[in-house]
Amino acid sequence: LAKTTQPISMDSYEGQEVNITCSHNNIATNDYITWYQQFPSQGPRFIIQGYKTKVTNEVASLFIPADRKSSTLSLPRVSLSDTAVYYCLVLVGNTGKLIFGQGTTLQVKP
Amino acid sequence: GAVVSQHPSWVICKSGTSVKIECRSLDFQATTMFWYRQFPKQSLMLMATSNEGSKATYEQGVEKDKFLINHASLTLSTLTVTSAHPEDSSFYICSAGTGSGNTGELFFGEGSRLTVL
Numbered sequence: 001l002a003k004t005t006q007p008i009s010m011d012s013y014e015g016q017e018v019n020i021t022c023s024h025n026n027i028a029t030n031d032y033i034t035w036y037q038q039f040p041s042q043g044p045r046f047i048i049q050g051y052k053t054k055v056t057n058e059v060a061s062l063f064i065p066a067d068r069k070s071s072t073l074s075l076p077r078v079s080l081s082d083t084a085v086y087y088c089l090v091l092v093g094n095t096g097k098l099i100f101g102q103g104t105t106l107q108v109k110p
Numbered sequence: 111g112a113v114v115s116q117h118p119s120w121v122i123c124k125s126g127t128s129v130k131i132e133c134r135s136l137d138f139q140a141t142t143m144f145w146y147r148q149f150p151k152q153s154l155m156l157m158a159t160s161n162e163g164s165k166a167t168y169e170q171g172v173e174k175d176k177f178l179i180n181h182a183s184l185t186l187s188t189l190t191v192t193s194a195h196p197e198d199s200s201f202y203i204c205s206a207g208t209g210s211g212n213t214g215e216l217f218f219g220e221g222s223r224l225t226v227l
Binding site: 036042044049087091096097098102103 | 114144201203205215219221
């Protein structure tokens with residue numbers, strides 16, 4: 001199973017762009033990269049998913065290089081409400097399993 | 111978007127009792143659901159994969175006789191913590207997906223906080 005590694009914590013200020021990079025060196029051909037956000041005492045919430053190159057939706061962008069051994073979640077102009085734990089996950093093959101790593105605790109300051 | 115609902119959202123029980131947590135997919139059918147456990151300030155740990163109409167698949171180290179999973183319909187999976195003890199106190203979260211294979215989004219329930227006294 002592909003293991004993910006991401007920074008334990010990051011600090012930012014309101015209005016800044018935040019980039020969180022995750023490494024997944026042994027990602028398999030059929031695996032997709034997915035990012036989730038979790039607030040305290042809540043279930044994780046889907047942010048974005050991608051296979052390669054760049055994916056963008058209304059809340060974030062996901063950059064995946066050609067070798068797919070890493071990915072970067074980009075949050076434009078963060079606000080205080082973006083303070084949360086962000087998980088980089090690899091969706092395992094065709095099982096639908098998501099194995100959670102340690103996550104990155106993002107603290108947005110005023 | 112798709113919604114996954116858990117009940118109860120929190121429960122307090124005495125040591126030795128059993129507690130059942132329900133996970134429902136409200137507007138889609140889910141042949142597979144997943145159960146996670148999360149301790150304070152830790153990440154989610156996958157406990158088991160719940161398969162509709164068949165036995166659940168448990169992750170290594172998870173006691174299947176302790177955590178009973180029943181997936182009786184395409185919209186409901188239940189997790190029963192049997193003979194609960196204080197160390198079972200945790201945040202239990204389920205998820206279900208709408209996609210097939212390795213794509214698609216997994217939706218998570220709101221979580222159920224279990225406190226065993």
